[in-house]
Structures are given as structure tokens and as C-alpha cells.
Amino acid sequence: MAGYYFSAGSKFLIRGIEYLVRKELERDYELENINYEQTELWKKDELLKLWWEGLLVFRKKETEQEYIRVQNIDDLDEKSKNEAIRRYKILEPVIKGEILPSEIKGYVDSLNGEVKKSAFYEWKKRWECTEDIRALVAFKSGPKGPKISEDIQTILDGAIDHYLEHYVYEGLKYTIEDIHSEFTLRIDEENLNREETEKLNYVSPSKVRRRFMELVDIYKVDLPKKGTVLAKLKRDGVKEEVVATRPLQRVEIDWTPVDLMMIDPADLKPKRPNLIYAIDKCTGMPLGFFVTFKPVDSRALKQCLIHLIMPKTYLKELYPLVENEWVAHGIPHTIVVDNASVNDSYEFEEACLQLGVKEVQFCKIDAGYQKGTIERAFRRLNTMFIHNQKGTTFSNFIEKGRYDSQKKACITIQGFIYMAHLGMVDIVANSYDRRRGNSPHNLWVQGIEDNKRLMLQIPRSVESLKIILMGGSELRIIQQQGVVIQNEYYYSPELMELKNLLEKFKREEEKVRVRFDLSDMRKAYVYDPINNKYITAEFTGLKRKKVNLDLPVPYLALELDSKNRTETRKTFSSSNRAKTKRKMELIREQDERKIKKWKRNKEQVDSNYQDSDFITDTVLKPLKAETNSNAIIPTESKINTPSINDEIIIIDEEPAVKQKNKKKSQIDKEDNWYIEYEDTDVEDLPSWDVTMKKDKKELA
Numbered sequence: 234m235a236g237y238y239f240s241a242g243s244k245f246l247i248r249g250i251e252y253l254v255r256k257e258l259e260r261d262y263e264l265e266n267i268n269y270e271q272t273e274l275w276k277k278d279e280l281l282k283l284w285w286e287g288l289l290v291f292r293k294k295e296t297e298q299e300y301i302r303v304q305n306i307d308d309l310d311e312k313s314k315n316e317a318i319r320r321y322k323i324l325e326p327v328i329k330g331e332i333l334p335s336e337i338k339g340y341v342d343s344l345n346g347e348v349k350k351s352a353f354y355e356w357k358k359r360w361e362c363t364e365d366i367r368a369l370v371a372f373k374s375g376p377k378g379p380k381i382s383e384d385i386q387t388i389l390d391g392a393i394d395h396y397l398e399h400y401v402y403e404g405l406k407y408t409i410e411d412i413h414s415e416f417t418l419r420i421d422e423e424n425l426n427r428e429e430t431e432k433l434n435y436v437s438p439s440k441v442r443r444r445f446m447e448l449v450d451i452y453k454v455d456l457p458k459k460g461t462v463l464a465k466l467k468r469d470g471v472k473e474e475v476v477a478t479r480p481l482q483r484v485e486i487d488w489t490p491v492d493l494m495m496i497d498p499a500d501l502k503p504k505r506p507n508l509i510y511a512i513d514k515c516t517g518m519p520l521g522f523f524v525t526f527k528p529v530d531s532r533a534l535k536q537c538l539i540h541l542i543m544p545k546t547y548l549k550e551l552y553p554l555v556e557n558e559w560v561a562h563g564i565p566h567t568i569v570v571d572n573a574s575v576n577d578s579y580e581f582e583e584a585c586l587q588l589g590v591k592e593v594q595f596c597k598i599d600a601g602y603q604k605g606t607i608e609r610a611f612r613r614l615n616t617m618f619i620h621n622q623k624g625t626t627f628s629n630f631i632e633k634g635r636y637d638s639q640k641k642a643c644i645t646i647q648g649f650i651y652m653a654h655l656g657m658v659d660i661v662a663n664s665y666d667r668r669r670g671n672s673p674h675n676l677w678v679q680g681i682e683d684n685k686r687l688m689l690q691i692p693r694s695v696e697s698l699k700i701i702l703m704g705g706s707e708l709r710i711i712q713q714q715g716v717v718i719q720n721e722y723y724y725s726p727e728l729m730e731l732k733n734l735l736e737k738f739k740r741e742e743e744k745v746r747v748r749f750d751l752s753d754m755r756k757a758y759v760y761d762p763i764n765n766k767y768i769t770a771e772f773t774g775l776k777r778k779k780v781n782l783d784l785p786v787p788y789l790a791l792e793l794d795s796k797n798r799t800e801t802r803k804t805f806s807s808s809n810r811a812k813t814k815r816k817m818e819l820i821r822e823q824d825e826r827k828i829k830k831w832k833r834n835k836e837q838v839d840s841n842y843q844d845s846d847f848i849t850d851t852v853l854k855p856l857k858a859e860t861n862s863n864a865i866i867p868t869e870s871k872i873n874t875p876s877i878n879d880e881i882i883i884i885d886e887e888p889a890v891k892q893k894n895k896k897k898s899q900i901d902k903e904d905n906w907y908i909e910y911e912d913t914d915v916e917d918l919p920s921w922d923v924t925m926k927k928d929k930k931e932l933a
Contacts, residue, residue: 324369327357484512485607492620495645517669519559567592567593610661699748705749710744723771
């Protein structure tokens with residue numbers, strides 16, 4: 234590069250204002266402000282300082298602008314770079330003065346035709362104008378061949394624009410052959426109105442392709458497929474990175490389906506759970522997580538927030554295989570989450586503001602780059618241990634191949650939670666991070682030491698934390714056994730006092746709010762609407778369900794037990810009860826008719842005979858002799874019962890009286906049977922059709 238000087242006539246820009254050097258003084262320069270046509274005095278040191286800061290730029294020489302077309306010779310391919318060096322080697326004896334101008338002709342001839350004289354003098358001219366080896370780089374010419382006419386260019390651009398507007402920018406498929414065909418058709422239509430000598434020619438598909446690449450707008454191509462945000466991100470890139478300087482200054486939370494098939498204990502089928510993950514922006518330290526088979530909602534986010542804030546003192550007791558400590562905890566200053574539908578209710582934001590989180594930021598839709606730390610953290614988890622497990626789904630179908638993830642699935646959600654603790658603490662937190670230059674654990678510890686004023690805030694009590702963030706919330710009526718959640722009762726003496734107090738104020742049917750931790754169901758918290766506080770209630774039947782109470786009892790375990798009970802209950806037919814009751818009703822109806830008959834017969838016997846044989850003839854005898862059934866009242870006592878009437882009375886037959894002929898209608902009427910109903914029990918009537926004769930008084 235030829236040097237630049239603050240010599241008379243040189244021009245340069247200072248903060249966009251052009252100056253011309255008029256003359257050099259002892260310590261100053263007399264400059265002319267070309268924009269305002271004013272003369273100014275500038276110190277030499279001041280100008281040099283502005284040049285060092287990049288605020289002063291010399292005007293590029295015209296010859297340098299013409300001959301130098303690359304910024305750095307190392308940016309060239311090896312062939313072009315070696316050619317420039319070869320040209321310099323040929324010019325080097327002339328540049329150093331070893332060959333005089335009068336000897337150049339003989340020098341060129343001695344090269345045995347390696348270079349022509351015209352080319353040698355061209356190289357020499359470039360060097361003398363620029364004194365820069367970049368000026369010796371061979372110029373790359375554009376495509377050879379004749380240019381197309383203006384008319385053909387207009388038709389070609391019209392065909393390309395037609396496909397761009399109606400196909401490419403709409404997200405529809407196309408090929409260069411389609412565009413070339415449209416161009417050919419338009420040429421044919423134009424040639425119909427031209428003379429033979431004026432007809433337009435076609436161009437090749439390669440020419441169509443080159444012109445298409447010149448006219449296409451990649452942003453408009455990406456817009457229908459990727460959306461506005463991602464299309465702008467691809468076009469403009471990430472303009473700036475959000476920088477965090479201390480731990481807990483900015484925490485990013487996101488969720489994604491885990492690339493691993495796990496066994497759902499609810500139905501023993503392989504499924505992909507969702508992982509909600511929180512990470513510190515400054516140090517890259519994992520802060521907390523939550524795993525669920527259910528869709529992610531604000532309740533799941535709050536469960537992750539509980540794990541984020543709470544100290545991980547349980548680690549050695551519950552997960553002894555974890556070697557290192559998980560020291561990260563505390564209330565963040567700012568939380569960044571995705572702007573998904575789970576946050577539409579702002580329930581998560583309200584919970585954060587109750588805990589002292591200063592700001593909750595919701596990213597734009599498809600703006601994953603705004604929380605790039607958590608996006609990279611997910612990829613790191615997949616690479617470090619998830620894709621190494623049986624049942625992994627990998628990241629794409631090409632990598633997966635014919636691997637049967639569902640068939641290979643053998644890990645439960647409890648096992649994955651254990652693995653997640655191992656992966657996040659022993660691998661992620663205590664491995665070297667090339668991006669940050671140290672491990673997240675060391676950066677976290679160092680960040681806390683460097684910020685003495687930074688206090689790891691925690692809520693007043695774990696109960697207050699859970700009451701705000703617990704994902705479980707139901708309305709229940711307090712019963713004698715307590716409140717029930719998934720077929721499990723929670724009881725405490727204070728809860729019974731609340732029940733009695735509600736009954737005192739005639740509010741026994743009022744439902745109260747019950748909150749519970751989805752990750753630990755050993756306790757429930759019942760809201761006391763009278764005293765405005767929460768009452769702790771403990772389980773009553775978990776031991777009977779053979780649940781290990783030394784470890785946290787997840788809501789999923791109670792849900793599984795409740796589901797099993799429901800499935801077992803469904804195996805019993807609910808119609809059995811109705812069938813049994815029908816049988817009972819049949820027996821009752823039969824007994825009712827019998828008793829009525831017994832009472833009626835007993836009255837007749839009492840009125841006609843002093844000595845009643847009702848008990849012996851009716852009750853003590855079998856109902857039906859032919860069925861050999863037992864008596865109503867079984868007894869072994871022998872009772873001698875005298876005959877009611879030993880006399881035999883013979884009644885003479887009355888002579889038949891010849892009846893007169895009657896009309897058919899009268900005969901049909903007399904053929905109908907009538908039964909007096911006053912002394913007849915309706916239930917004793919036979920099943921065949923019976924016409925009841927009404928009393929004449931009633932008819933009157």
C-alpha cells in the first residue's frame with residue numbers, strides 16, 4: 234500500500250467533513266473545510282490521534298481505487314495469490330533498481346516468453362501507482378459472449394418477475410425450467426407481431442438462472458416459510474448480544490420435548506416428556522428444571538421456578554451418585570421466557586412479581602436468538618448425555634435412520650430425573666466451557682465473590698415460596714376425613730377447627746382453595762378464608778398405598794394410583810346393584826300379597842269359626858305341595874287340630890229353566906265377566922283382561 238501524507242493537496246475526512254491540506258506549518262497544518270469553505274488550524278498530534286481512533290480517513294487515490302480490488306491478499310485462492318507473487322518476483326529487479334529502464338527490454342527477452350512486454354509494462358505501471366502487491370492481482374473478467382438486447386432483457390425480467398410474485402414469494406414450488414418456458418412463450422408471442430428479420434432469439438436456461446439470482450429477494454422467499462422474525466434474522470443477523478455481568482442478573486427459561494422416549498407409568502407406554510430448563514446468562518450455570526408428560530403450562534413453569542430459587546440441599550440425600558455440589562440458587566433479577574400461549578394469562582408473571590423478580594421479559598414469536606443461551610444449553614444436554622441413552626429419538630430423522638426409539642425405551646421419568654441431576658451438575662456445570670473460558674460452576678463461585686453486594690435472596694420460608702408457585706390448585710369442601718386430592722385425604726387438627734368454624738357461620742358447603750406441590754405431595758396447604766392464612770395438612774393414607782415416604786412423592790404417583798383404582802372400579806358392573814334391588818322388590822311384592830291374603834283369610838275364619846285353623850292350614854303348611862317347599866314358619870311340633878265340620882251336606886240340583894232367546898248384543902254383553910272390586914285386591918287379579926263393574930251409586 235502506498236503511504237499517505239499530510240502534504241499540500243491531500244484530502245481526508247474527519248467525522249464526515251472533508252478537509253484539504255493547504256500548507257504545513259511547524260507544529261500545525263492549515264486546513265480548508267471544503268464543506269463550509271473555511272480555513273482552520275489543526276495540530277499535528279491531534280490529527281494523528283483522530284487517525285488512530287478511526288475518525289480520520291484519507292481520500293482513496295483514483296489509481297488505487299482502479300487497481301486494488303481486494304482487501305487482503307490472503308482472501309484470494311491459492312492460484313490467484315501465487316500469480317500475484319509471481320508477477321512481483323518478475324518486477325522485483327526493476328523495483329530495486331538492479332535493472333535500469335534502458336535494460337528492461339533485454340530483461341523481458343531473457344524470460345523466454347514467460348511474459349509479454351505489454352503485460353510487463355502494465356504490471357510496472359500498477360506498482361508505481363500503488364506500491365501494493367494487491368494491484369498485481371489478475372482481474373477476473375465477467376461472462377464472455379454478446380449481451381442480449383434490451384427487448385429480450387425486458388421480456389426475461391417480466392417472466393422472472395411473474396414467477397417471483399405468483400410462486401416464489403408465495404412459498405410455492407418452481408423450477409428454472411418453468412421460468413424458461415414462460416420466457417420462451419413470451420418471446421413467441423412477441424415474434425408474432427415482428428418481421429422475420431426483427432424476430433427475437435431465445436436465451437439459455439443458464440442465463441435465466443443467473444438473471445433470476447440477480448433479481449430474487451431472499452427475504453421475501455423466507456417470509457412465508459419462516460415468518461417475519463426469522464426472515465429478518467436471516468437477512469440482518471443478530472445485531473447485538475445481551476450481556477450479563479453477574480450471576481442471576483438474567484435467567485433464561487425455555488422448554489422442549491426431550492429427545493428420549495420414556496415409559497409413562499400412567500399407561501406404561503413410551504412417550505416424550507417435556508423438559509422445562511432454567512439457566513444463568515452470565516455463567517451458563519444450570520439453575521433448575523422440571524419434567525412432565527403433560528403439556529407445558531404456567532403451572533409447570535412455576536414448578537421450575539421453585540426448583541430454580543430453592544437451595545439444592547437435598548442432592549446428596551436423594552441422589553448420592555452425584556459427586557459435585559449444586560450451589561446455584563436465588564431469586565433472579567430478570568427472567569426471560571418464550572412468548573408462547575402458556576403465558577397468555579400472565580399467571581407466571583404475576584407469581585414472579587410476588588417473589589421480588591424485578592422484570593419478566595417475553596420474547597417475540599420465533600425469536601429464539603433473544604434467548605440463545607438456553608437454546609445452546611438444550612443442544613449441550615442432547616450432545617452430552619441424552620443422545621447416548623436407549624430410546625433416544627436423535628435430532629433428525631436422517632441421524633435416527635431405522636432406529637426404533639419406542640421399542641428401545643426403557644427409562645422411567647424418575648430415572649431420567651436422576652440422570653438429569655447427574656448431567657447438569659457433574660457434566661454441564663463442571664465441564665470447561667470454551668465460550669466462557671471456564672466451567673459454569675467456577676464462574677458462578679467467582680461471580681458471587683466479585684459481587685460482594687450480591688446477596689442470594691430466598692423467600693422468608695419454603696412454605697411461602699410454595700404457596701406462591703405451587704402448580705397444584707383445587708377447590709374442595711372440607712369433610713370429616715379432611716380434603717381429598719387424587720383419592721388421598723389430607724388432615725390436620727387445624728383443618729378440623731376451620732371446618733367447625735365454617736359450620737358455625739353456616740358456610741359448611743363452601744369450597745376452600747387447596748394448593749399442593751406437584752413434585753412432592755406429602756403435604757397440602759388449605760386456605761383459611763376466615764383468618765386469611767394457609768393451613769398445613771398432611772397425608773393420611775400414603776403408607777397404606779405402600780409409597781416410599783423418604784423421597785418426595787410426585788403428583789404423578791397419586792394420579793397413577795387413582796387411575797388404577799378407577800380402572801379396577803370399571804371392571805365391576807354398576808348394573809349389579811339394580812339387578813339385586815329388583816330381586817328384593819320382587820320378594821317384597823310377593824310377601825306383601827301373601828300377607829294381605831293371610832289377613833283376609835284370617836278375618837273370614839274368625840267370623841265363621843271360633844276355632845281358627847289359619848296358622849296350621851296356611852302358615853305351617855308348605856306353599857305348594859308339588860314343589861315340596863318348606864312351610865312359612867318351620868316347626869317340629871305336632872299340633873292336633875280337630876276338623877272344622879264333620880257333616881256332609883248334599884245339595885239337590887235345581888232344575889234348569891229354559892231361557893228366552895236374546896239378542897246377540899245382549900248375549901255379548903252377558904258374556905263379559907264382571908268382578909266386584911270392593912272385596913277384591915287389585916294385585917290378586919289375573920293377568921288376562923278384566924272389566925271392573927262399578928257400583929250403581931257411582932254410576933249415578
